[in-house]
Amino acid sequence: MRKNMIYKIAIPAAVTIIxxxxxxxxxxxxxxxxxxxxxxxxxxxxxSQGEGAETADDEVYMxxxxxxxSSGKEIYINPKTSYRALIEDDALLLDEEETLALAASMQxxxxxxxxxxxxxxxxxxxxxxxxxxxxxxxxxxASGTLFLIDMDNRNIWIHxxxxxxxxxxxSYANTITDNVYRYASxxxxxxCALHTYEQILALLKGYKIAQPMKYISNGLLAxxxxxxxxxxxxxxxxxxxxxxxxxxxRNGQNxxxxxxxxxxxxxxxxxxxxxSSSSSSSGxxxxxxxxxxxxxxxx
Amino acid sequence: xxxxxxxxxxxxxxxxxxxxLCSHCSTTLNPxxxxxxxxxxxDDAYDVTVFTCSQCGAELLSEDTTAATFCSFCGSTAxxxxxxxxxxxxxxxxxxxxxxxxxxxxxxxxxxRAVFAPKELKDQAYIEKFRGIYMPYWVYSFEKKGEITxxxxxxxxxxxxxxxxxxxxxxxxxxxxxGISYDAAAAFSDxxxxxxxxxxxxxxxxxxxxxxxxxxxxxxxxDSFVYEQDAGSLAADDAFRRMADDSVCSRYHxxxxxxxxxxxxxxxxxxxxxxxxxxxxxxxSYRKGDRVAYAVVNGQTGKAAADLPVDRKKYVIGSxxxxxxxxxxxxxxxTITPGAxxxxxxxxxxxxxxxxxxxxxxxxxxxxxENDKGYIFSKQKKENEQRNNGVDDSWVNYxxxxxxxxxxxxxxxxIIIRIIIGTMLFSFVLPPILTFTAFLGGNAATLTxxxxxxxxxxxxxxxxxxxKNVWKISVKELFPVLAKPFAxxxxxxxIILWNPVSDLYYYGGSIISMGTVIWTLMDxxxxxxxxxxxxxxxxxxxxxxxxx
Numbered sequence: 001m002r003k004n005m006i007y008k009i010a011i012p013a014a015v016t017i018i019x020x021x022x023x024x025x026x027x028x029x030x031x032x033x034x035x036x037x038x039x040x041x042x043x044x045x046x047x048s049q050g051e052g053a054e055t056a057d058d059e060v061y062m063x064x065x066x067x068x069x070s071s072g073k074e075i076y077i078n079p080k081t082s083y084r085a086l087i088e089d090d091a092l093l094l095d096e097e098e099t100l101a102l103a104a105s106m107q108x109x110x111x112x113x114x115x116x117x118x119x120x121x122x123x124x125x126x127x128x129x130x131x132x133x134x135x136x137x138x139x140x141x142a143s144g145t146l147f148l149i150d151m152d153n154r155n156i157w158i159h160x161x162x163x164x165x166x167x168x169x170x171s172y173a174n175t176i177t178d179n180v181y182r183y184a185s186x187x188x189x190x191x192c193a194l195h196t197y198e199q200i201l202a203l204l205k206g207y208k209i210a211q212p213m214k215y216i217s218n219g220l221l222a223x224x225x226x227x228x229x230x231x232x233x234x235x236x237x238x239x240x241x242x243x244x245x246x247x248x249x250r251n252g253q254n255x256x257x258x259x260x261x262x263x264x265x266x267x268x269x270x271x272x273x274x275x276s277s278s279s280s281s282s283g284x285x286x287x288x289x290x291x292x293x294x295x296x297x298x299x
Numbered sequence: 300x301x302x303x304x305x306x307x308x309x310x311x312x313x314x315x316x317x318x319x320l321c322s323h324c325s326t327t328l329n330p331x332x333x334x335x336x337x338x339x340x341x342d343d344a345y346d347v348t349v350f351t352c353s354q355c356g357a358e359l360l361s362e363d364t365t366a367a368t369f370c371s372f373c374g375s376t377a378x379x380x381x382x383x384x385x386x387x388x389x390x391x392x393x394x395x396x397x398x399x400x401x402x403x404x405x406x407x408x409x410x411x412r413a414v415f416a417p418k419e420l421k422d423q424a425y426i427e428k429f430r431g432i433y434m435p436y437w438v439y440s441f442e443k444k445g446e447i448t449x450x451x452x453x454x455x456x457x458x459x460x461x462x463x464x465x466x467x468x469x470x471x472x473x474x475x476x477x478g479i480s481y482d483a484a485a486a487f488s489d490x491x492x493x494x495x496x497x498x499x500x501x502x503x504x505x506x507x508x509x510x511x512x513x514x515x516x517x518x519x520x521x522d523s524f525v526y527e528q529d530a531g532s533l534a535a536d537d538a539f540r541r542m543a544d545d546s547v548c549s550r551y552h553x554x555x556x557x558x559x560x561x562x563x564x565x566x567x568x569x570x571x572x573x574x575x576x577x578x579x580x581x582x583x584s585y586r587k588g589d590r591v592a593y594a595v596v597n598g599q600t601g602k603a604a605a606d607l608p609v610d611r612k613k614y615v616i617g618s619x620x621x622x623x624x625x626x627x628x629x630x631x632x633x634t635i636t637p638g639a640x641x642x643x644x645x646x647x648x649x650x651x652x653x654x655x656x657x658x659x660x661x662x663x664x665x666x667x668x669e670n671d672k673g674y675i676f677s678k679q680k681k682e683n684e685q686r687n688n689g690v691d692d693s694w695v696n697y698x699x700x701x702x703x704x705x706x707x708x709x710x711x712x713x714i715i716i717r718i719i720i721g722t723m724l725f726s727f728v729l730p731p732i733l734t735f736t737a738f739l740g741g742n743a744a745t746l747t748x749x750x751x752x753x754x755x756x757x758x759x760x761x762x763x764x765x766x767k768n769v770w771k772i773s774v775k776e777l778f779p780v781l782a783k784p785f786a787x788x789x790x791x792x793x794i795i796l797w798n799p800v801s802d803l804y805y806y807g808g809s810i811i812s813m814g815t816v817i818w819t820l821m822d823x824x825x826x827x828x829x830x831x832x833x834x835x836x837x838x839x840x841x842x843x844x845x846x847x
Contacts, residue, residue: 170634171634172634178802181800211634213802213806214630214635215630217640217810218629218633219622220810220817222622222625223618223622224647224820225625227820228647229621230614230621231827234614235827238413238607238831240491240604242490242493242494242496243496245536246537248479248496249476249479249497249537251478251497251498251500251501252476252477252497253477254476256474256537256538256541256542257472257473257474258471258545260470261542261548263451263550264466264467267464270460270461270463272459273459274459275456275459299800
């Protein structure tokens with residue numbers, strides 16, 4: 001009876017939940033896709049009107065590609081290391097006071113490398129690609145770190161390069177953004193950025209940062225892997241194995257002799273088998289770029 | 300019982316001396332020099348004490364009249380019923396050459412590998428229960444003599460045509476295979492008897508009942524034709540392997556011929572003899588509840604094999620100890636993001652589902668003993684006898700079933716065609732799925748890809764391994780087994796499709812999912828223990844209690 005209930009209720013319920021969740025996800029994606037289409041259409045209309053075309057072009061440029069160094073707001077150059085700190089709040093998330101306070105906290109990072117803070121509210125790339133491009137535009141392959149708040153994709157991202165990437169690795173970038181994304185979710189972008197740079201600085205100074213979920217996940221994962229590994233060992237070492245065919249015949253009284261085989265031609269057959277010519281080409285290429293990377297989190 | 304000519308005491312076969320030994324006056328005698336009046340009566344039978352287990356119906360034959368205090372097959376400790384009966388006189392016997400001490404040493408060596416085995420299996424008092432039993436075997440001899448003709452060919456491309464020249468290849472062969480043995484007792488499962496094979500047939504001697512003194516013997520209940528085809532294939536394969544590598548055969552691509560004129564068919568030998576024999580086995584059973592596990596040691600070579608269940612407590616402790624270094628290694632290099640944690644937990648749940656499914660199929664095979672030819676034959680024999688009022692036509696029935704099975708088994712070409720068709724169908728389905736997942740993006744795409752790859756794996760592997768009746772297990776049987784891992788996967792899918800901002804959902808989901816995976820892994824160990832133990836036997840012989 002209970003089993004029947006499971007078949008009649010649980011399975012259809014599970015299928016319904018998955019389907020609904022899938023529809024929800026597809027709908028969300030579709031809405032975003034529709035927004036993008038509308039955006040492109042508006043852009044086209046503005047462009048085609050002639051008047052204001054230059055402004056629209058500029059907007060497109062601003063939205064699609066990171067701004068050049070000249071448009072950035074350089075706030076500090078470390079006299080000892082020549083590393084720079086840069087704040088570019090295009091999404092207008094910080095007020096003047098917050099910008100100054102954040103700049104002060106970023107100054108210490110310039111002892112180790114460049115530091116940049118960037119906010120955007122329009123982005124047709126994904127957050128990671130934008131961060132990578134922007135970083136290269138600003139610092140090339142020099143050592144440094146960038147914290148990006150992408151309001152369009154609702155993502156925060158840390159991108160590092162050079163020596164700093166050896167410390168602020170992808171793993172640590174993910175951990176830091178995991179630790180601070182809640183501030184961004186609550187609209188507290190200043191605290192989000194401040195805590196990010198605090199944690200970056202802590203790592204650069206050789207301190208540890210809190211990563212409780214890393215330990216919980218790794219702990220559970222280690223237990224599962226150990227259970228699986230031991231199961232594999234049990235199966236391998238204690239399973240019943242039969243000997244091979246050769247071993248079975250090894251102790252018998254066997255002999256096998258034969259005379260040299262002689263072949264006698266019987267007939268010839270022809271089968272249509274067209275040969276196909278094919279060509280292949282291979283090549284290799286390389287693309288330049290930074291070796292840096294990072295991690296992020298949606299908010 | 301064989302009386303000592305000096306003191307009248309009981310003579311037993313002494314393994315070290317390979318002679319009959321009087322434990323009272325130390326007189327030794329050649330087993331062939333002892334003859335009882337009752338042994339001389341009939342050519343194919345000898346007098347023996349038959350012990351019957353009241354619980355499982357197993358029969359043990361003995362030259363000794365001393366009461367047997369436990370059953371080796373079901374582990375029952377009730378005193379076995381005894382009667383004087385007739386044993387079928389085999390043609391050959393290989394006497395025990397490994398003593399009980401040798402047997403215990405072999406067993407101990409094997410148990411060193413079984414770190415998670417229950418401690419009872421290593422207990423000295425338990426190991427003392429090893430019992431020397433002569434198991435009935437069939438020993439087959441095959442011959443192939445004279446001229447054989449088989450087909451070969453060479454091919455070359457000429458324009459758009461493939462020109463194939465066919466040849467008849469002729470050779471004289473002189474092949475003889477003697478001593479291919481298979482167990483003839485339904486009580487002795489094929490997997491265990493196979494695991495302790497082979498026996499050295501050069502030590503085979505003509506049977507005489509005194510060899511049994513001091514040991515037990517099982518009565519054979521499987522006819523010789525049951526394993527004749529298997530034994531013949533073994534001989535034919537060996538002959539083929541030796542001859543196919545010849546330079547002439549290689550030149551004419553003899554190995555690739557798949558028709559009735561193939562070399563393998565030409566070399567198929569004829570069975571010239573199937574003789575009964577008794578081979579020595581040290582036998583031990585471990586009973587827990589309604590399950591029983593066996594340990595066997597070859598009484599001639601000392602090769603050991605055993606059903607080795609796992610002690611859950613030991614397994615968990617061992618795994619937790621192993622988890623410590625794994626945890627440290629993971630922390631050095633591995634920081635998992637919330638989405639990745641969820642996908643990983645779903646992936647592990649898939650692995651568990653796959654292992655569970657595979658175990659279910661193997662349990663089904665093992666419980667029905669469908670691959671144990673001797674058991675299936677014995678079962679059919681009993682059923683036929685009951686149906687036909689004592690007239691046994693089991694060989695007809697068995698031969699028909701065996702032929703049907705052979706005809707159904709797909710060959711390599713069929714398997715390859717099936718895989719190609721499967722891949723083609725798969726490639727029709729794959730692009731729309733991948734387009735859809737690309738549309739979803741991110742974690743959803745990753746998870747869907749994992750689902751597709753695993754599903755393909757689950758379908759293609761059984762095909763590749765030529766497994767028949769892949770989905771033989773009913774949904775009702777599968778549901779309780781796969782419910783947990785699929786619940787974990789379902790949870791992961793829902794969270795990933797929902798894609799909430801907060802990590803709490805991801806981490807919560809992955810912790811629940813990983814917890815479910817651990818729970819499933821404990822179930823897997825439970826099923827492993829079912830696989831390494833057996834149902835209590837019911838031998839359908841006189842004395843068996845069906846309700847035991």
